[in-house]
Amino acid sequence: MRSGRLKSIGLVALVMLALVVAAGCSAGGESADNAPGxxxxxxxxxxxxxxxxxxxxxxxxxxxxxxxxxxxxxxxxxxxxxxxxxxxxxxxxxxxxxxxxxxxxxxxxxxxxxxxxx
Ligand SMILES: [Cu+2]
The missing domain is CATH 2.60.40.420 (Cupredoxins -  blue copper proteins)
Known part of the structure; x- marks a missing residue:
C-alpha cells in the first residue's frame, strides 16, 4: 500500500513537470512569432x-x-x-x-x- 501511494505521488510530479515543460515551449513559440524577422x-x-x-x-x-x-x-x-x-x-x-x-x-x-x- 505504502509503495503504491509513493508511486502515484511520483506520477503526479511527472505530469506536473510535463505541463511546466509544455507551457515553457509554447511561451517560447509566441515570442518567436513576435520577432522582427x-x-x-x-x-x-x-x-x-x-x-x-x-x-x-x-x-x-x-x-x-x-x-x-x-x-x-x-x-x-x-x-x-x-x-x-x-x-x-x-x-x-x-x-x-x-x-x-x-x-x-x-x-x-x-x-x-x-x-x-x-
Ligand atoms: Cu472576408
Whole structure:
C-alpha cells in the first residue's frame, strides 16, 4: 500500500513537470512569432482588403492572416479553405512550394491577395 501511494505521488510530479515543460515551449513559440524577422509573413485583413496585397515569402515560411476587421473572413488559398476567422482571430498557412498563389476571402470574393513563394 505504502509503495503504491509513493508511486502515484511520483506520477503526479511527472505530469506536473510535463505541463511546466509544455507551457515553457509554447511561451517560447509566441515570442518567436513576435520577432522582427517574422513581420514580413503577416497579412492583415482590414477594410475588406488584404495588406499587403502581394507578399513575397520563401518556401517553408508560414503566413499568418490576422483579421483586424469587425466582420468574419475565411481565406481560400491553394485549393484549401482555412478556418473561418472572427474579428481579432488569426490563422496560419504554410507555403510549401515555390510559385505564385492567388487567394481570396470566400465570404468577400472581392478581397484578393497574392503570395509569391520563392
Ligand atoms: Cu472576408
Amino acid at each position: 517574422s513581420v514580413g509573413t503577416t497579412v492583415t485583413e482590414s477594410g475588406l482588403a488584404f495588406s499587403p496585397a502581394t507578399l513575397e515569402v520563401s518556401a517553408g515560411d508560414t503566413v499568418t492572416f490576422v483579421n483586424e476587421d469587425s466582420v468574419d473572413h475565411q481565406v481560400l488559398i491553394g485549393g484549401v479553405t482555412l478556418t473561418r476567422q472572427a474579428p481579432g482571430e488569426s490563422v496560419t498557412w504554410t507555403a510549401e512550394s515555390a510559385g505564385t498563389i492567388d487567394y481570396i476571402c470566400t465570404l468577400h470574393p472581392s478581397m484578393r491577395g497574392r503570395l509569391v513563394v520563392k
